[in-house]
Amino acid sequence: AQSVTQLGSHVSVSEGALVLLRCNYSSSVPPYLFWYVQYPNQGLQLLLKYTSAATLVKGINGFEAEFKKSETSFHLTKPSAHMSDAAEYFCAVSVLFNNNDMRFGAGTRLTVKP
Amino acid sequence: DGGITQSPKYLFRKEGQNVTLSCEQNLNHDAMYWYRQDPGQGLRLIYYSQIVNDFQKGDIAEGYSVSREKKESFPLTVTSAQKNPTAFYLCASSRQANTEAFFGQGTRLTVV
Numbered sequence: 001a002q003s004v005t006q007l008g009s010h011v012s013v014s015e016g017a018l019v020l021l022r023c024n025y026s027s028s029v030p031p032y033l034f035w036y037v038q039y040p041n042q043g044l045q046l047l048l049k050y051t052s053a054a055t056l057v058k059g060i061n062g063f064e065a066e067f068k069k070s071e072t073s074f075h076l077t078k079p080s081a082h083m084s085d086a087a088e089y090f091c092a093v094s095v096l097f098n099n100n101d102m103r104f105g106a107g108t109r110l111t112v113k114p
Numbered sequence: 115d116g117g118i119t120q121s122p123k124y125l126f127r128k129e130g131q132n133v134t135l136s137c138e139q140n141l142n143h144d145a146m147y148w149y150r151q152d153p154g155q156g157l158r159l160i161y162y163s164q165i166v167n168d169f170q171k172g173d174i175a176e177g178y179s180v181s182r183e184k185k186e187s188f189p190l191t192v193t194s195a196q197k198n199p200t201a202f203y204l205c206a207s208s209r210q211a212n213t214e215a216f217f218g219q220g221t222r223l224t225v226v
Contacts, residue, residue, distance in 0.1 A: 036217075043204055044157075044215075045217070094213075
């Protein structure tokens with residue numbers, strides 16, 4: 001079955017600095033990949049998704065992610081962190097025709113320092 | 115507005131009691147899911163349903179039950195058999211299995 005690993009349960013950056021959240025996936029077939037954001041005591045909101053089209057995916061709030069098959073990675077980046085980016089971020093992977101099997105990573109908590 | 119609604123937002127239960135969490139969507143999605151979230155463990159799938167009157171167990175179904183009598187509704191019952199029910203519960207739906215999921219705001223269940 002497919003899986004994702006998020007490297008780093010906590011990431012701290014200064015406001016205006018680059019945000020880099022790491023996600024590596026494992027899948028025997030071409031995957032669909034997602035990044036979600038969760039604010040405290042709320043549900044998850046989709047940031048962006050990769051579904052086998054362009055490898056560089058742009059999402060909401062200035063985030064983007066690049067699918068790198070050779071590295072089995074789908075890292076999330078944002079050039080300049082804003083205080084409002086502080087939240088928990090989840091990477092997820094699924095494959096079509098594998099009877100509903102979307103798998104989530106353990107999450108990375110992003111802290112933004114003023 | 116289209117969306118997915120979970121209620122209540124906070125729920126307290128005494129040990130030994132069953133409790134039902136509500137999940138309703140008006141997105142006309144076929145697939146619906148229940149996840150449990152515990153700190154540092156990400157989301158774990160409890161049950162999912164791809165069509166009305168059909169549902170399957172996820173990774174941690176023991177102590178939980180669901181029904182899918184209507185397309186819009188997918189209630190989750192936490193039974194007394196669930197030994198550690200205190201957690202944040204998230205309901206989600208998607209147009210079809212494995213496409214992007216839309217989440218409700220969650221229900222925080224506390225056993226007292």
